[in-house]
Amino acid sequence: MEDQKYLANIIGRPLSILLSIPLFSENGDYVIYIENQLSDEELAEFFAFMGDRISSLEMTLDRIVLDQEINSASYMWESTFDGIDSPVAIVDKEYNIYRKNKFFNANSKTCFQALGDETSKCNGCPLDQAYKTKKPASNKIEVNEKKYIVHTYPFSDASQSKQLFVNLYTDITKSENLHGQIIQNEKMSAVGNLADHIAHELNNPLTGIRSLAQVLISEQEEGQLKEDLIEIEKATERSQLIINNLIEFSKAGISHKAETIDLAELVAKTIPFLKSVMGQFERNIELAEGVKIKIDPQLGQQVIFNLINNACQSMGDSGILTLQVYSNQNIACFKVKDTGAGIPTKNLKSIFEPFFTTKKEGEGTGLGLSVCKNIITTYGGKIEVASQVGNGTEFTIQMPMVSE
Amino acid sequence: MTVLIADDETIVRLALKRALSVLNCTIIEASNGEEAVEKWNQSNPALVFLDVLMPGLTGPQVLSEIGQNNAKIILMSAYTGEYDMEKARSLGANLFIAKPFEDIFSIVEKAKELLHESR
Numbered sequence A: 001m002e003d004q005k006y007l008a009n010i011i012g013r014p015l016s017i018l019l020s021i022p023l024f025s026e027n028g029d030y031v032i033y034i035e036n037q038l039s040d041e042e043l044a045e046f047f048a049f050m051g052d053r054i055s056s057l058e059m060t061l062d063r064i065v066l067d068q069e070i071n072s073a074s075y076m077w078e079s080t081f082d083g084i085d086s087p088v089a090i091v092d093k094e095y096n097i098y099r100k101n102k103f104f105n106a107n108s109k110t111c112f113q114a115l116g117d118e119t120s121k122c123n124g125c126p127l128d129q130a131y132k133t134k135k136p137a138s139n140k141i142e143v144n145e146k147k148y149i150v151h152t153y154p155f156s157d158a159s160q161s162k163q164l165f166v167n168l169y170t171d172i173t174k175s176e177n178l179h180g181q182i183i184q185n186e187k188m189s190a191v192g193n194l195a196d197h198i199a200h201e202l203n204n205p206l207t208g209i210r211s212l213a214q215v216l217i218s219e220q221e222e223g224q225l226k227e228d229l230i231e232i233e234k235a236t237e238r239s240q241l242i243i244n245n246l247i248e249f250s251k252a253g254i255s256h257k258a259e260t261i262d263l264a265e266l267v268a269k270t271i272p273f274l275k276s277v278m279g280q281f282e283r284n285i286e287l288a289e290g291v292k293i294k295i296d297p298q299l300g301q302q303v304i305f306n307l308i309n310n311a312c313q314s315m316g317d318s319g320i321l322t323l324q325v326y327s328n329q330n331i332a333c334f335k336v337k338d339t340g341a342g343i344p345t346k347n348l349k350s351i352f353e354p355f356f357t358t359k360k361e362g363e364g365t366g367l368g369l370s371v372c373k374n375i376i377t378t379y380g381g382k383i384e385v386a387s388q389v390g391n392g393t394e395f396t397i398q399m400p401m402v403s404e
Numbered sequence B: 001m002t003v004l005i006a007d008d009e010t011i012v013r014l015a016l017k018r019a020l021s022v023l024n025c026t027i028i029e030a031s032n033g034e035e036a037v038e039k040w041n042q043s044n045p046a047l048v049f050l051d052v053l054m055p056g057l058t059g060p061q062v063l064s065e066i067g068q069n070n071a072k073i074i075l076m077s078a079y080t081g082e083y084d085m086e087k088a089r090s091l092g093a094n095l096f097i098a099k100p101f102e103d104i105f106s107i108v109e110k111a112k113e114l115l116h117e118s119r
Helices: A007-011 A040-083 A111-116 A125-132 A174-218 A224-249 A263-278 A297-314 A369-380 B010-023 B035-044 B058-065 B085-091 B102-118
Strands: A086-090 A098-099 A139-141 A146-156 A163-171 A259-262 A281-287 A294-295 A320-328 A332-339 A382-388 A392-400 B001-006 B025-031 B048-052 B072-077 B097-098
Touching: A086 A111, A098 A111, A111 A139, A111 A382, A125 A139, A125 A146, A125 A163, A146 A174, A174 A224, A174 B010, A174 B102, A224 A297, A259 A263, A259 A297, A263 A281, A263 A297, A263 A320, A294 A297, A294 A392, A297 A332, A297 A369, A297 A392, A332 B048, A369 A382, A382 B035, A382 B102, B001 B010, B001 B035, B025 B035, B035 B048, B035 B058, B048 B058, B048 B102, B058 B072, B072 B102, B085 B097, B097 B102
Parallel strands: A281 A320, B001 B025, B001 B048, B048 B072, B072 B097
Antiparallel strands: A086 A098, A086 A163, A139 A146, A146 A163, A259 A294, A320 A332, A332 A392, A382 A392
8 A cells, every 4th residue: 555655654653753774883783763752651552562563674684784794705705716816616526617716718617628628627637536535635637738736625515415626726837847947957967977978988989990090091002092091080080079079068068169150151161071971962052151150160060060960861862952051130040951751740849859869779869959959059049940741851040140 | 028008999909009010019908907917917018008997997906906017108098087197197107198099190109209218
């Protein structure tokens, strides 16, 4: 009824003023203040009358206060959850997400989908274990090119009917990579010591070969045999150069000698050493003059030698060897290209690692390219490879160019 | 006159032997430390080429085994860090040569000089 709308009509007179009170109070006590002109008898009657009606009002007020408290608590919980600087999610045993924070893709149903668009649970997920043992579990997973440690904490939902899990993910990608790098550095110093050892071992037979060659040369008449022996002696001299470089390399880093040299000249100086391996291939050599870099010339030659040697070895009986020296803005470039077998994509990222080799035992140490890369990066440059199986390989070295 | 060459690397012994043939001496070879001591005692060489790092007894150990002797001693080693002229002398050797040998003939010359000294 229309006249039921107004509190005054329901309660009835003799109320004359109804004050409005704010509904939020720190203390939680609510007061209805009624100004009246009743006598004592009438007041008692009035209180009885009001008492009946107040209780429902009280209940409503209590509920409003409770709602506010819940909202505020809920707000604090949500802020905490979202504010955690790692991915957090609440999932069930089928990996369905009940609640996730901002680190996950929106609109994803499962945790593995949300974390990295995966279609099934991540390798190493500890959820199963937590489910079976009903105890927290953790394990390492790798998803979307990142590595995490997942801590999963089982709990039951409020109704005790559902098994849920809180998954906390700690991103360990960086620290793992750092760890990997430390291992790599240790490997490099192991290589250093090994290199030192091998180098000195190699010097033994080499010195014998060279000395014997020198003796034989001195005994020969001019002729083919003498010329061949001279080549042998030169080869041992080159070998000793390489070994010396290896020893230098092994002494905790590379010799930091550097000279300004003309790149084309350095390449030209190295080519004669490769006469025999380069022999039967078609050559495409373009060495621009005036491209200068700063490097230890011996080490530079070692790199050049290594790349050309590799290129020739990959080509078998025939092929085209391309050598280029050129400059690109302020960058000195040296390119070695072959038409050999090419490098499979899966190996490409490993070829600069020490000891990585696809050659048979005894045919290669797997040190060549890693030493080259080390030398080039020490002098501020970089070395890159492009290759396709069946189409050949191209190595490009870029170094800072020295201006006149 | 006898020359003893002690080195575990066959071709090093061969190269030295061939190069030293100009001296017109008897060349005796040993491929390890024990053999070196044995042959040294047997042949009483005037000149000994002694490698430092050999299996079994090392060069310096051979020297201490032999003790007092009449030979001129050339110590050889690839590891130039630890051994040099001073160290070689303190061990009782006359000369130290680093491997690899750059020029075998200069070594022959040095050997000649040493042998002439004792006359």
